[in-house]
Amino acid sequence: MRKITNLELHRPSxxxxxxxxxxxxxxxLDNVRSAQNVGAFFRTCDAFAIEHxxxxxxTPAPPSRDxxxxxxxAELTVEWSHYPSTIECAEELKQxxxxxLAIEQVEGAVMLDELTVDTSKRYALVFGNExxxxxxxxxxxxxxxxxxPQVGTKHSxxxxxxxxxxxxxxxxxxxxxxx
Numbered sequence: 658m659r660k661i662t663n664l665e666l667h668r669p670s671x672x673x674x675x676x677x678x679x680x681x682x683x684x685x686l687d688n689v690r691s692a693q694n695v696g697a698f699f700r701t702c703d704a705f706a707i708e709h710x711x712x713x714x715x716t717p718a719p720p721s722r723d724x725x726x727x728x729x730x731a732e733l734t735v736e737w738s739h740y741p742s743t744i745e746c747a748e749e750l751k752q753x754x755x756x757x758l759a760i761e762q763v764e765g766a767v768m769l770d771e772l773t774v775d776t777s778k779r780y781a782l783v784f785g786n787e788x789x790x791x792x793x794x795x796x797x798x799x800x801x802x803x804x805x806p807q808v809g810t811k812h813s814x815x816x817x818x819x820x821x822x823x824x825x826x827x828x829x830x831x832x833x834x835x836x
Contacts, residue, residue, distance in 0.1 A: 682780045693724075702820075712739045761804070768804055
């Protein structure tokens, strides 16, 4: 086995990537406080061709040295916007026809390993604050919730890690929309 070089990966340039289609998924960050977590989300959203990131409330926004440190420039390739509140963002996305799903441990949540992604829908996935999670008022606006099954002694995983875990099945199911 030989490692593939970056040149052999044939990745698009930032200009080419800007012209590409995206999967119909938006990420909403509800008061995520760590710039490094935000940067990691940008990098993951670039990798999976997520159409947009909404940075809400106290969530740091570019330009930021700490975001850039983990995003490695993906903050320049993924579209983003800032909202004063997650509620304002959620209401706007619902009006635009997105299915809002909180990534949270709530009654009635669908376990990620039991999730069926409907290819006819557009999704907005709400990820919460590192300590408090998704605010209850935002959960109340959501159409449903996804929980990541876990069996360890902790009750959660890092929010940016949760982003990669949750975004993967959406990308796997919706990547055909990129063609």
